[in-house]
Amino acid sequence: MTDLPIREELRGIQPYGAPQLDVPIRLNVNENPYPPSEALAADAAKAVADAVAGLNRYPDREALDLRADLATYLAGESGVDLTPEQVWAANGSNEIMLQILQAFGGPGRRVLSFAPTYSMYPEYARNTATEWVTAPRREDFTVDVDDALAAVVEHRPSVVFVASPNNPTGTAVSLDLVRALHDASPGMLVVDEAYAEFRRAGTPSALSLLAECPRLIVTRTMSKAFAFAGARVGYAAASTEVVDVLRVVRLPYHLSAVTQAVARVALAHAAELQERVEQLRSTRDELAESLRSLGLQVPDSDANFVLFGPFDDRHAIFRALLEHGVLVRETGPEGWLRACVGTPEETETFVRALRKVLAREP
Numbered sequence: 001m002t003d004l005p006i007r008e009e010l011r012g013i014q015p016y017g018a019p020q021l022d023v024p025i026r027l028n029v030n031e032n033p034y035p036p037s038e039a040l041a042a043d044a045a046k047a048v049a050d051a052v053a054g055l056n057r058y059p060d061r062e063a064l065d066l067r068a069d070l071a072t073y074l075a076g077e078s079g080v081d082l083t084p085e086q087v088w089a090a091n092g093s094n095e096i097m098l099q100i101l102q103a104f105g106g107p108g109r110r111v112l113s114f115a116p117t118y119s120m121y122p123e124y125a126r127n128t129a130t131e132w133v134t135a136p137r138r139e140d141f142t143v144d145v146d147d148a149l150a151a152v153v154e155h156r157p158s159v160v161f162v163a164s165p166n167n168p169t170g171t172a173v174s175l176d177l178v179r180a181l182h183d184a185s186p187g188m189l190v191v192d193e194a195y196a197e198f199r200r201a202g203t204p205s206a207l208s209l210l211a212e213c214p215r216l217i218v219t220r221t222m223s224k225a226f227a228f229a230g231a232r233v234g235y236a237a238a239s240t241e242v243v244d245v246l247r248v249v250r251l252p253y254h255l256s257a258v259t260q261a262v263a264r265v266a267l268a269h270a271a272e273l274q275e276r277v278e279q280l281r282s283t284r285d286e287l288a289e290s291l292r293s294l295g296l297q298v299p300d301s302d303a304n305f306v307l308f309g310p311f312d313d314r315h316a317i318f319r320a321l322l323e324h325g326v327l328v329r330e331t332g333p334e335g336w337l338r339a340c341v342g343t344p345e346e347t348e349t350f351v352r353a354l355r356k357v358l359a360r361e362p
């Protein structure tokens with residue numbers, strides 16, 4: 001590998017990814033523990049069969065039916081009316097972010113975010129030759145408005161990424177902060193709402209600011225609330241002008257006919273999936289309380305995971321949990337671990353294992 005004429009900044013770098021271990025309780029990549037229902041699986045199988053019958057043709061390059069269904073879903077979920085032309089879809093919100101930096105980042109340009117945050121952002125920056133800069137969050141992992149605006153003045157970023165709720169801390173930002181960042185930023189503001197459906201009651205979505213913020217992009221995914229991580233569908237909501245720019249950099253026919261078909265089926269089953277989201281939210285709140293009752297700190301989470309700690313040696317805790325068959329994630333600030341919300345049974349087993357680990361019982 002070292003002999004290959006690769007870009008200097010890629011030399012010696014290992015591919016990114018959490019360990020994919022076959023253990024009984026996997027709480028490490030913020031997945032939804034509930035598989036699609038039998039009814040959804042049956043409808044998806046039929047839709048795939050129909051799509052396969054036409055696979056000699058390229059898919060709908062604009063994915064307009066899917067984008068119309070996504071707009072309908074967002075109207076129901078957040079009460080914000082968007083046209084299909086204001087919604088854009090791709091293979092996971094990962095691909096959406098990459099397209100955003102391809103269009104608005106690049107050599108000589110900067111992307112700013114607030115650390116600790118999602119570990120893929122610097123990778124998108126590197127891959128698009130965009131300079132990656134961060135400003136720190138407060139000790140409680142919230143973003144201070146004055147610090148954020150000072151960072152914008154200092155760095156003059158072409159793009160600002162704010163994950164809300166943030167991975168790995170679970171914390172959301174206020175709409176006042178989003179509005180202030182938008183107005184102070186010379187470039188695009190991306191609010192990454194991958195976990196938005198898990199937000200607590202009363203936390204509004206940044207979608208409601210699209211009408212007044214022309215350089216705002218809100219990204220979402222079907223990987224979490226829709227329990228559709230394996231299908232790879234992410235999407236963005238923005239002005240039509242912004243979407244038209246993303247359409248310039250997308251690869252032609254980037255979203256397969258099979259992907260478009262199964263995504264539309266999952267959207268048709270949104271109500272049933274929403275019940276699972278309710279369940280996960282209440283399990284999340286119970287999990288946070290259980291961890292706090294073990295004497296740990298847990299920032300309030302609006303996502304389907306919690307950050308917990310701090311530990312003197314988080315790796316030792318991670319290893320000990322693994323010996324109990326529970327896989328969590330060593331990520332984010334030193335001393336902290338992250339676990340996503342499983343079924344009530346999985347979550348209970350995790351808490352029981354952690355109690356034993358902390359008490360140093362076998």
Ligand code: PMP
Nearest residue numbers: 092093094118167194221223234
């Ligand atoms: N944003 C955040 C904050 C995430 O945590 C994730 C997934 N871990 C993503 C985006 C990407 O999700 P996907 O590509 O599956 O849509």
